[in-house]
Amino acid sequence: GQQLNQSPQSMFIQEGEDVSMNCTSSSIFNTWLWYKQDPGEGPVLLIALYKAGELTSNGRLTAQFGITRKDSFLNISASIPSDVGIYFCAGHMDSNYQLIWGAGTKLIIKP
Amino acid sequence: EADIYQTPRYLVIGTGKKITLECSQTMGHDKMYWYQQDPGMELHLIHYSYGVNSTEKGDLSSESTVSRIRTEHFPLTLESARPSHTSQYLCASSMAGRETQYFGPGTRLLVL
Numbered sequence: 001g002q003q004l005n006q007s008p009q010s011m012f013i014q015e016g017e018d019v020s021m022n023c024t025s026s027s028i029f030n031t032w033l034w035y036k037q038d039p040g041e042g043p044v045l046l047i048a049l050y051k052a053g054e055l056t057s058n059g060r061l062t063a064q065f066g067i068t069r070k071d072s073f074l075n076i077s078a079s080i081p082s083d084v085g086i087y088f089c090a091g092h093m094d095s096n097y098q099l100i101w102g103a104g105t106k107l108i109i110k111p
Numbered sequence: 112e113a114d115i116y117q118t119p120r121y122l123v124i125g126t127g128k129k130i131t132l133e134c135s136q137t138m139g140h141d142k143m144y145w146y147q148q149d150p151g152m153e154l155h156l157i158h159y160s161y162g163v164n165s166t167e168k169g170d171l172s173s174e175s176t177v178s179r180i181r182t183e184h185f186p187l188t189l190e191s192a193r194p195s196h197t198s199q200y201l202c203a204s205s206m207a208g209r210e211t212q213y214f215g216p217g218t219r220l221l222v223l
Contacts, residue, residue: 031210042117042201042214043154086151092210098169099210103153 006089006102014110019076021105023089031092032072033099034063038085046087047074076107084109114138117202117215124192125223132187132218134202141207143185147171148199148217160185161207192222 006023013019023032031050035043047058049065049072056063060077072091076083089102115136124130136143145158146169156169160179174196175189185204189196199219203212 033211035214039150040199040217040219042203042217045211045213048211088154090212098156098159099212101154104151106151 004089004091004100004102006105008105009103010106010108012108012110013079015079015081017079019079019083019107020073021087021089022071022073023091023102024071025091025100026070027093028069029072029091029093029100030069032063032065033090033092034061034072034074035088035090036085037088037104043088079107079109081109083107115202115204115213115215117200117218119218120216121219121221123221123223126191126193128192130189130192130220132200132202132220134185134187134215135183136185136202136204136213136215137183138204138206138213139182140204140213141182142205143179144203144205144212145169145175145177145185145187146201146203147173148201150199154201158187192220194222196220197222 004023004025034046037043047063052069054065063074086104086106088104090099118133141162143160146154148154155171157173158177160166199217201217202215205212
């Protein structure tokens with residue numbers, strides 16, 4: 001089936017550092033979504049992207065829809081302890097009715 | 112803010128019992144979904160619905176069944192729970208024509 005490659009799988013960072021993660025695919029997507037999931041909770045939508053090249057911010061978070069439509073990036077600036085969690089990307093293709101999900105990036109802040 | 116609810120939040124049950132996980136949304140969304148997720152792992156779609164009386168199986172085979180008699184309600188049933196069904200079950204919904212899905216808090220199921 002279709003796959004999204006999400007990287008890195010996990011990140012250990014210091015509080016205050018900037019964070020970058022990305023998702024790539026061999027297929028073209030028309031929508032990219034970024035979610036955050038806290039332990040024991042459902043994923044919460046962070047940013048939705050609908051156009052190639054689109055750059056959208058939500059507070060300290062910024063996400064971009066790649067020009068090739070095969071990738072997307074999420075950046076978090078000046079990380080804080082509540083940023084800890086798992087970040088998932090999801091994409092949608094015209095040829096498939098359902099979302100394709102990445103495997104997640106686990107963000108851990110070093111004490 | 113998404114208004115989608117799941118009950119129970121946690122369920123511990125013995126093998127062979129029948130269980131129903133409830134999911135309701137108050138946003139009037141046509142599309143609803145059930146995902147299965149092991150802790151810290153990726154989401155797997157097990158059922159979805161485009162509207163009332165529409166149900167489809169997802170990519171991950173599941174022994175559960177679903178029904179969609181009302182727009183706002185999408186329950187999932189396991190006729191005979193087994194330890195292999197232990198997981199987190201997430202319900203989501205989206206508007207017709209939009210792919211952005213909104214999730215409930217999940218039900219964590221433990222089958223002994």
